[in-house]
Amino acid sequence: MKFTIQNVLTVTDDAYATVDVQIVDGKIAAIGSNLDVIGTVIDGTHQMLLPGFINAHTHSSEMWQRGAIRPLPLELWLAALYEFSQLNLEKVYLSALGTAVETLLSGGTSVVDHLVLIPGQEFETIAAAIRAYREVGIRAFIAPLIQDESLTAGIPSGETQQNHEPYFRSTAATLEIIEAVVQQFHRPDEGVSILVAPTGIQLCSDALFTGCIELSDRYNLSRHSHLLETRAQEKLAQEKYGCSAVEHLKRIGYLSDRTSLAHCVWLSEADIDILAETQSTVVHNPLSNLRLGSGIAPILKYQQAGVNVTFGCDGASSNDSQDLLEAIKIGSILHNVTDLDYQQWITPRQAVEMASLGGAKGINFADKIGSLEVGKNADLVLYDLTHLSLLPRTDPIGLLVLGRPSNVVNSVWVNGKQIVADGRVTTINVDDLRQKIFHQSQWDTQRQSQTVAQLAAHYRSVMGLNQ
């Protein structure tokens, strides 16, 4: 499989270059001026070629609840989320397709799916999501979401004595499932990687974390987790460990250069130094952090400390979309209000690098994807610079990041295989997908959550809100 993209705009260190790009056997074989045409010719005139972005944190099945939950903080939002009718394997499959489609059409070529598992069908859930990602052809990083404590344990106790139901499955049984999943599905060379992914300190024991570390070391797996998304979790870590969550995770050995941590809103200066020292990656989910009122992650401080940062959409019911360009835009400009000194602000070029190479680093794939370099896998996105939302012709990266481009992704290749052409996904029938999602759902406009009502008084008391 060979092709040549001719006369396409690419980004250099501080400018642009119009080049030809040769792709051979799924890899970038050459980049330069006036290259020989090998294989099919793609005309890149008035188009821009970028490395694919990584949607570095999402939960695909949350697509079923998007738009449904009223504005609530994470802990209560989660209670509302858990009340929705049980997932099934068909829904897992369809929402993974939907997540893949929206990621591709907003510039992504990889997705890190912190995948909610159907109890008792953990294996089948993962198989259903992987089937969807393989059919679409997006590069998939499946991070099965595991915990070993029950939901109520995630809210700090405050001065009260709280009793929590034990989690329905033992820690050992959970780790056995993950190991079997790794053996069955972890095929990085085929575009499917498994990550160890305890949901976070709020719902996981040390035994679960250390079991995951052991699997990560044995099978060379990247590590993923939520970290300090809310002020409540900051309180909880102090209650649970008597130190910050970051100090604790460092102590037990979870942090590393292949560890990516979603959110990281409530970190201290000392915590930030630990992330830098351990070369951990922060996955910034700005829309979700705003939607849930979690706060503004101190992204400029991370960058000043040398911490790698990338972007995620988070699950579609806390966002409520999977538009990576939206996450990149808001995740860049949001920080201009936290630091008066504009020399520290994220530039559109930096944002593009964070979303591509930054994402690749976080999942230990920086030697394979994340930049336009000879020898890397051809995970590429071609943008149509003649679309109204990318006009007038000023600075293409400025327009892409700071504008609100839609329908601008002309073509996408993953591992050299074209999966979007002329703005349409070619590997699956998106209209059919749309109809299935339509028929599998019902407008539900009067929802009241019982669980939220039950938890609210305790939450408000612990967080110091008026009763």
Added chain:
Amino acid sequence: MKFTIQNVLTVTDDAYATVDVQIVDGKIAAIGSNLDVIGTVIDGTHQMLLPGFINAHTHSSEMWQRGAIRPLPLELWLAALYEFSQLNLEKVYLSALGTAVETLLSGGTSVVDHLVLIPGQEFETIAAAIRAYREVGIRAFIAPLIQDESLTAGIPSGETQQNHEPYFRSTAATLEIIEAVVQQFHRPDEGVSILVAPTGIQLCSDALFTGCIELSDRYNLSRHSHLLETRAQEKLAQEKYGCSAVEHLKRIGYLSDRTSLAHCVWLSEADIDILAETQSTVVHNPLSNLRLGSGIAPILKYQQAGVNVTFGCDGASSNDSQDLLEAIKIGSILHNVTDLDYQQWITPRQAVEMASLGGAKGINFADKIGSLEVGKNADLVLYDLTHLSLLPRTDPIGLLVLGRPSNVVNSVWVNGKQIVADGRVTTINVDDLRQKIFHQSQWDTQRQSQTVAQLAAHYRSVMGLNQ
């Protein structure tokens, strides 16, 4: 001209209703179940009908610089903006068309254009923009942007002695132009209104403000202005008046129930009370406020004080788009991080009302547009609820506001005239517009601003930034 939209979803106080809507002579004639069909039938099945939103603050000609200016605070960004090559009438016309198209396709039916005037061609500039808006058929509120002090006067002096060039045109001459413009172009019943619109306290004398008040009273014109967008302007007001800008504007009589004020980021509690008391409207431009690092306007406080709030996109070079749904989403969820108490957060339903009725109030049109009520003008938007970005079927308003819908506007009517059908603007050739904007522009990727370099040292010193 008569038509009936059948079987369409509409929003009631706390739920939805599926109804028929009759439109006669540009007005909503009836809303109810099983109405007689009068005129053409529009099938509203699986669609939602909302009043059109108001893009309540923009500068259309900034479309020519979108994507071009690197992240800078307002005062330096403005210096960079002024350096771009002079506008011409053709560009004014094309960018007004572009602004109208993007507003319509993101749910807007009215635009408040704080229009930059070409010096010496003030009349022609306004005529060119109005021609564009009339051709598209969007409802236009033209707020000719006037000032009578030069750009450097907009930065506080701090401890330094600053001398500013006098502005090139006298205050009296400016007011004469505006009065002539009103006589020539102010035709509210035909969809074109003129507003008085001094740019703001930072560049306007009291004489200009009071001249505008006098015109506003004489011709029944709404009033518009920027207000306290940046911390620098807050400092400047103290230097200039020895009190806050809001107190000063109240004292000279500019604030009223037909006054809308863009930004309002740096107001005190006392200032907020003044806005409530004078029934002034705040136009929230969240994207621009983030992009320029201006800050987060205290919107929840405004609402608690009873101040009317609506949304604007601001000019496209500080945004850098004209997508109203984006402004509404970010302008809603942004405030969840400023107040821990989720009971104060803006709900999607509130956001829709702010964007429609709230916008109408700000321009003194609440008796004519802004809600689906019998007798009001038919400024209506029909959304396609079967689009992937509005699926699955959960809560339609939740999906519209919290999601990232694109291509979901099926039809738009202004004054009962259909100007978008099947997702396409029917009144102008958008592909032709796209090509003209393409050919009138050049990729310009190495821009360095001289003026920014000159102003930066003074700005950094006054704002306490490291030199």
